[in-house]
Amino acid sequence: MESASEFVAASYARRLDVPSRSIPNYLCALRDVFLVRELSAWGNNLSARVVSKPKVTIADPGLAGALAGADVTGLERDVSSALTGGLVEGFVTSELAKQRTWSAIDYQMSHFRDSTGPEVDLVLENPRREVVAIEITASTSLTGRQFRGLDFLKEKLGERFIAGIVLYTGTRALPFGDRLWALPIGSLWRAQPA
Structure with a gap:
């Protein structure tokens, strides 16, 4: 299992050489012992083309990296790899899930x-x-490409769209247009200067 990917039971069944009907039970067991986190697909009737597959992330990105045979030096050397990106995505997802438990604002992820x-x-x-x-x-650097999906949702949602944020490994908070920001991943734990 990649660190963060859409879940297609038949694909994992083929890779693991087990019947596809067994996969949901395995996923449920992994979720019950907090090894994986399942994110449902969000669509809100925006389009008939919305993909409805859940995304599954390994709850502990350190464990995911170890299972993939990665170390810090290798990840830093190949920062643009799918593995590094998936581990960073899994890490941020895990942190936001933790923060959700004490947030003053209730939200679904x-x-x-x-x-x-x-x-x-x-x-x-x-x-x-x-x-x-x-x-x-x-x-650590950004282009408009990272904002493509955020722009799409902003256009579809109008005033319901509060903010679009790209969390990246850079160090500066940067505006990227109306209600769009780039923020360092570290901003999840510290306030930005005014």
């Missing part, structure tokens, strides 16, 4: 992908149906 291409790693929706969309990247 899910992911979004449209079959035409736009996707967002995390969609946080509060009971008022307001949305903060988060894209996660292991990169």
Whole structure:
């Protein structure tokens, strides 16, 4: 299992050489012992093309890295790899799931992908149906490409779209347009200067 990926039972059944009907039970067992976290797909009737597969992440990115045979030096050397990106995404997802338990604002966490291409790693929706969309990247530099899915949701949701954030491994908070920001991953734990 990749560190963070959409869950297709038949694909994992083939890779593990087990019957596909067994896979949901294995997933349930891994979820029950807190080894994996399942994020439901978020669509909110935006389009008929919204993909409805859940995304599964390994709850402990350190364990995921060890199982993949990765070490810090290798991950730093190949920061643009799918493995590094998946581990960073899993780490941020895990941290936000922890913070959700003590947050003053209740929110649901899910992911979004449209079959035409736009996707967002995390969609946080509060009971008022307001949305903060988060894209996660292991990169230290940014282009407009990281904001593609956020722009898509902003256009579709209008005023319900509170903010779109790209969490990255850089060090500066940067505005990227109306309600769009790039923030260092470290901002999850510390306040940014005013």
